[in-house]
Amino acid sequence: MEDGTAERIRPRDRILETARDMFHKHGIKGVGVDAITEAAGTNKMTLYRHFESKDDLVIECLRATACSANAMWQKFEAEHPGDKLAQLHAWVRMAADCLMVDGRGCDMANAAIELSETDHPARRVIKELKQAQRDRLVGLCRDAGIGQAELLADTLSLLLEGARVSLQSVGAEGPSAQFVRMAEGLIASFRGAAAR
Amino acid sequence: MEDGTAERIRPRDRILETARDMFHKHGIKGVGVDAITEAAGTNKMTLYRHFESKDDLVIECLRATACSANAMWQKFEAEHPGDKLAQLHAWVRMAADCLMVDGRGCDMANAAIELSETDHPARRVIKELKQAQRDRLVGLCRDAGIGQAELLADTLSLLLEGARVSLQSVGAEGPSAQFVRMAEGLIASFRGAAAR
DNA sequence: TCTAGAAGTTACAGACCGGTAACACCCTAG
DNA sequence: CTAGGGTGTTACCGGTCTGTAACTTCTAGA
Known part of the structure; x- marks a missing residue:
């Protein structure tokens, strides 16, 4: 049985x-x-x-997506225990892979765009979960010993978000193709600024 | 009459x-x-x-949006005739204003996300018009005497695209709040690299 | 003033949507 | 073996959607 x-x-x-x-x-x-x-x-x-409803199902899907994202972060820690800088590079690599293989953007962002009603119940959840991911990336940058960790984390966030939506509008040959170079360049630049 | x-x-x-x-x-x-x-x-x-149809109306709306964008570019040239660098800064300011006042993202990108069918007639138009805007920004960066003009233009594109979608998912207090600082920092950095 | 074409009105077709009610079924725990 | 909860089936409700047909009204130009 x-x-x-x-x-x-x-x-x-x-x-x-x-x-x-x-x-x-x-x-x-x-x-x-x-x-x-x-x-x-x-x-x-x-x-x-x-x-309860389709909206409820949507919210549960978003929570599941956030859960998958959490697993990703745990994988970074497991693969590079203690090495926060390596984890940051792993994040960039993961993001790039995501761009290559997927073709469609972040579920949270897509949902936020599609569910334009400002009082839609999913919006609270989206904001909450996106905020958590942001905090996580800021923490990673800070623990990697980078000065202006918030600014780097926010810049990387916007770059990834932009790359995912640009992929859908302009296509794979568009600006998103340069994502890794941009991200790595930024990290190097921020690290250099701290060293100086 | x-x-x-x-x-x-x-x-x-x-x-x-x-x-x-x-x-x-x-x-x-x-x-x-x-x-x-x-x-x-x-x-x-x-x-x-x-x-002809709702889809046709959508496409016509997107064309009208592109037309408005063209008017914006002409305004840059009119306000800073010949001064390409000033026009680039004006672009950043315009983008920031757009983020402040609007709250909702780029019509083209939103449409691309919403119309997920790969063969949707609007997708061709979106790609085409987005590509044109990209070329325009690349040209502006190049004419402003910036080395690696394509990379700067693409980075700025992704930043703006990301800021507009982040504004909808995370909110106004999120990463998009730092857009101007990021953009201006990038321009300065690329200009510095050229001078060196 | 007369006329042709543009615009408004009403009704409808056919499909799909989210959501519910009533009932038959199956499978497992006791 | 039996009882009960989870599941499947069918039909339905009221609403909304894109798109069309037939007809009337308005208005601008000769």
Whole structure:
């Protein structure tokens, strides 16, 4: 009984995973709950037994995305324990890989753009989770011994955010192609300013 | 007859202007043609007499946006004739003002995110117009006598793009607040590198 | 003043949306 | 074996969406 059934994931998790994937690819308003449940091999009723509404599902997807991001940060620490500068370079490499493979932007940012209503419940969550990621990057820069850690972290944040959206509007041959060079140049520049 | 009727703009232009405003505020999928025509003080039939489809209207709106951007560039040249460096600083100031006053991102980028279908007719137009703006900024940097003009222009592009989306996700107190300092620092740094 | 074309009005088609109700089913824990 | 909770199925509600048809009204120009 432990075999075979182990293959079968709980419907709630299937829905969540499928929804994340479809929201990411087609946008939130671009995919309906029917399409999600069908792709997840279940039905609408089961979705609404596990999630209060589509908005609720969206929020849960965003939380799952933040959770994945957390795992990424833990991987940096595991691969370069204690070496904060190496972790920063790993962050740049991860960001670049993300640009190469994905083609579509950050789920949080995309959601923020799509859900333009200022009082939309997801906006609170997005702001909160984005703020947490920012704090994390600032902390990493500071621990790497960089002066003006906030400014570097914010600049890198904007560069990545811009690269992800530019990738969608201008394309892969656009400004985003230079992301790594920009990021590494900035880090070197900020490190040099501290040494001087 | 020239008075009074002069106030009344042609329905097509009213629709176009209203659509631009509403698409900008609520997104493309967030506003229907009925809402646009009502806000423009006309009706759906008139819209479909002037535009083949909603997609066609969207494309026309994007072209109008690009046209406004062109006017901005001409203003730079008019205010600082021949002084390309001053024009570059004016670009930074304009971008910052845009961040302050607007709160919502670039129409082209927003549209690219929202219209995720890779074969959507608007995507061609977006790519084309964004590419033109990029070329323009590269040209300005080069004419300002900056070495690695492409790299500076692309970095500034990504910074602005990132600031506009960050403004929507993290908020005004987020990384986008430092945009001017970042941009001016970059310009100074690239100018310094050329002088050295 | 007459006329042609532009614009307004109403109604509708067909599809999709989020969300719910009622009921049948299956599988597992006891 | 049985009871019950999780799941699947079907049908439906009210609303909104893009787009069209047929008809009336307005208005500018000759």
